[in-house]
Amino acid sequence: METNRKDCEFLPKLASGEWIGAWGLTEQETGSDAQGMNATAKKDGGFWVLNGTKNFITHGKSCDMAVVVFRNGEKGDSRGMTTFVIEKGTPGFSSGKKENKLGMRASETAELVFDNCRIPDSNRLGEVGEGFVQCMKILDGGRISIAALSLGIAKGAFDAALKYSKERKQFGKSISSFQGISFKLAEMATDIEAATLLTHKAGEDKNNGKNVTQIGAMAKLFASETCVRVANEAVQIHGGYGFIKEYPVEKFYRDSKLCTIGEGTSEIQKLVIARNLLK
Numbered sequence: 001m002e003t004n005r006k007d008c009e010f011l012p013k014l015a016s017g018e019w020i021g022a023w024g025l026t027e028q029e030t031g032s033d034a035q036g037m038n039a040t041a042k043k044d045g046g047f048w049v050l051n052g053t054k055n056f057i058t059h060g061k062s063c064d065m066a067v068v069v070f071r072n073g074e075k076g077d078s079r080g081m082t083t084f085v086i087e088k089g090t091p092g093f094s095s096g097k098k099e100n101k102l103g104m105r106a107s108e109t110a111e112l113v114f115d116n117c118r119i120p121d122s123n124r125l126g127e128v129g130e131g132f133v134q135c136m137k138i139l140d141g142g143r144i145s146i147a148a149l150s151l152g153i154a155k156g157a158f159d160a161a162l163k164y165s166k167e168r169k170q171f172g173k174s175i176s177s178f179q180g181i182s183f184k185l186a187e188m189a190t191d192i193e194a195a196t197l198l199t200h201k202a203g204e205d206k207n208n209g210k211n212v213t214q215i216g217a218m219a220k221l222f223a224s225e226t227c228v229r230v231a232n233e234a235v236q237i238h239g240g241y242g243f244i245k246e247y248p249v250e251k252f253y254r255d256s257k258l259c260t261i262g263e264g265t266s267e268i269q270k271l272v273i274a275r276n277l278l279k
């Protein structure tokens with residue numbers, strides 16, 4: 001994707017961490033069904049006027065710039081969407097409500113608000129009408145990242161549970177010596193291994209320039225559901241201590257759930273996979 005402005009204006013700052021970026025697609029009424037978005041971009045000479053609110057945006061408050069998709073055509077028309085880069089401080093661009101979340105509380109999730117925000121055409125990312133196709137490509141890659149994120153949480157939860165099960169004694173023995181606990185560990189480790197292989201396959205295909213729509217959705221679906229299952233069992237293995245904030249599994253459990261929702265829910269991953277199988 002190319003902007004009309006020089007890539008070197010944004011990419012080094014984002015890649016080095018000097019700037020934090022955000023990506024805005026979701027709106028209050030349109031999550032899974034992004035084509036129905038309401039936020040509009042209207043052309044005005046060499047400028048665009050942006051209006052509307054994006055919802056649930058990661059780094060919605062702390063971002064230095066945001067890449068945001070707007071509707072420039074008819075509602076529901078997938079070829080009527082265009083993407084823009086908007087820098088913080090641009091008049092008419094502000095952050096809105098910050099959400100109070102179950103997990104993933106280390107990064108904020110907030111609204112992006114556009115109120116007659118006027119930006120030059122040079123801030124357009126790619127072609128007019130290309131926004132939806134860009135989103136699908138971004139999500140194809142992003143889903144592999146969520147699969148990797150899921151694996152990280154699952155491995156952390158598993159390691160904590162394995163360690164605890166060896167240390168904790170009940171009935172005069174380590175709880176890991178009970179078949180009921182060791183079988184949980186066996187299933188958790190097997191699921192993590194399978195999710196790892198699937199995620200690596202998706203990553204390898206992406207690196208080799210192959211289409212990853214299906215394999216990315218499979219990796220995201222399986223790894224994120226594994227993450228929730230493993231985090232749940234890790235809390236169970238900790239018993240009451242799993243419910244207490246001094247132990248890390250409580251946080252893994254809360255954080256895990258986002259992985260089955262963000263960048264497309266598990267239901268949407270199944271829809272994508274099924275569509276690919278049946279086309």
Ligand SMILES: Cc1cc2nc3c(=O)[nH]c(=O)nc-3n(C[C@H](O)[C@H](O)[C@H](O)COP(=O)(O)OP(=O)(O)OC[C@H]3O[C@@H](n4cnc5c(N)ncnc54)[C@H](O)[C@@H]3O)c2cc1C
Nearest residue numbers: 023024025026030031032056057058109262263264265267
């Ligand atoms: C912490 C957090 C961070 C996020 N960060 C970002 C971000 O940075 N940028 C961004 O653009 N968005 C972001 N999102 C939004 C996220 O991508 C959406 O929440 C997600 O895509 C689901 O949309 P929704 O919440 O509107 O749910 P809905 O689409 O309303 O779905 C509700 C339920 O209906 C199901 N459903 C919907 N359609 C179908 C169907 N056709 N078949 C079967 N079931 C269906 C869903 O699976 C779900 O179970 C974030 C969300 C959260 C919670």
